[in-house]
Amino acid sequence: MTKHAVTVLGLGLMGQALAGALLRAGHTTTVWNRSPGKADALPGAVVAGSVAEAVAASPVVIVCVTGSAAVREVLDAAGDLDGRVVVNLSSGASREARETAARHGRYLDGAIMAAPSDIGTPASAIVYSGNRAAFDEHEHLLRDLGAATFLGDDPGLAALHETAVLGLMYGILNGFLHSAALLRAAGVPAESFVPFAGAGIETVAAWLPGYARQIDEGRYPPVDATLDTHLAAIDQVVQESVAAGVDSGPPAFARELARRAVAAGHGGDSYVSVIEQFQAPDKERS
Ligand SMILES: NC(=O)c1ccc[n+]([C@@H]2O[C@H](COP(=O)([O-])OP(=O)(O)OC[C@H]3O[C@@H](n4cnc5c(N)ncnc54)[C@H](OP(=O)(O)O)[C@@H]3O)[C@@H](O)[C@H]2O)c1
Numbered sequence: 001m002t003k004h005a006v007t008v009l010g011l012g013l014m015g016q017a018l019a020g021a022l023l024r025a026g027h028t029t030t031v032w033n034r035s036p037g038k039a040d041a042l043p044g045a046v047v048a049g050s051v052a053e054a055v056a057a058s059p060v061v062i063v064c065v066t067g068s069a070a071v072r073e074v075l076d077a078a079g080d081l082d083g084r085v086v087v088n089l090s091s092g093a094s095r096e097a098r099e100t101a102a103r104h105g106r107y108l109d110g111a112i113m114a115a116p117s118d119i120g121t122p123a124s125a126i127v128y129s130g131n132r133a134a135f136d137e138h139e140h141l142l143r144d145l146g147a148a149t150f151l152g153d154d155p156g157l158a159a160l161h162e163t164a165v166l167g168l169m170y171g172i173l174n175g176f177l178h179s180a181a182l183l184r185a186a187g188v189p190a191e192s193f194v195p196f197a198g199a200g201i202e203t204v205a206a207w208l209p210g211y212a213r214q215i216d217e218g219r220y221p222p223v224d225a226t227l228d229t230h231l232a233a234i235d236q237v238v239q240e241s242v243a244a245g246v247d248s249g250p251p252a253f254a255r256e257l258a259r260r261a262v263a264a265g266h267g268g269d270s271y272v273s274v275i276e277q278f279q280a281p282d283k284e285r286s
Pocket residue numbers: 010011012013014015033034035038064065066067069070073074089090091092112113114115116
């Protein structure tokens with residue numbers, strides 16, 4: 001196993017997990033954190049007294065702090081990065097990733113799709129975008145943090161994928177909470193809904209490859225049910241919600257999108273045709 005020198009800037013919950021995984025893999029790991037004491041749980045780490053000292057110690061510098069303003073502050077304090085590879089694993093907008101990349105030549109933006117406890121295990125997945133040569137050169141090191149996937153040269157792609165997964169996650173969570181509230185109004189405990197919810201999510205997950213193909217081809221032949229049929233089902237969810245005194249916002253939004261798609265002539269198409277309504281948002285709401 002090849003050992004490397006690597007620096008981690010930021011020792012919050014995630015930064016500590018990253019540094020811990022690098023230490024366990026045997027890499028010489030230099031760490032810095034704004035507040036003192038955060039390296040106490042990292043035996044074997046070299047604790048730097050300043051960002052500049054930490055950066056000088058290694059050819060690869062990993063940044064994991066909260067917010068793009070903090071990333072900028074930390075990297076500004078680093079001074080001349082002198083050809084070092086900066087791997088920014090802090091969350092942020094794709095635009096901010098592109099701006100940071102423009103200031104630092106050998107820059108990789110990464111999005112962590114895992115919890116701190118998963119880092120360094122097969123359950124951890126991190127996506128990267130930006131400087132391909134830097135990724136290729138240090139891929140073996142990055143793999144010690146978890147599965148590493150390079151998405152492309154556009155530095156914003158990793159952040160965009162993180163945002164896309166977050167958007168999906170909150171959609172699913174609110175769907176679950178809305179349904180749990182609907183059942184709760186009738187005295188049904190959420191726990192007994194879990195098997196039905198899990199089966200529903202698995203069913204939808206199995207539809208995704210076919211749906212994705214239709215999106216990419218821009219054609220929406222009905223496979224299971226037409227949009228007209230789906231619209232009636234969504235209306236049922238709205239009506240039940242209203243009757244139960246549960247906020248009908250989530251299904252009402254879905255019904256609005258489906259109604260607009262039907263009005264645009266997609267009633268006989270598949271549910272996938274609704275994507276065109278996302279691409280032409282209602283001006284009043286956006
Ligand atoms: N935790 C997760 O499950 C998870 C998952 C995926 C991605 N992430 C991303 O990882 C990043 C860090 O998350 P975390 O969970 O480690 O957060 P955290 O535990 O709250 O730690 C925040 C870190 O950012 C540092 N920081 C904040 N503002 C700073 C500034 N102006 N200058 C220097 N350092 C600053 C903090 O330093 P101090 O100790 O001095 O306050 C601390 O090291 C975030 O972008 C987060 O979205 C986290």
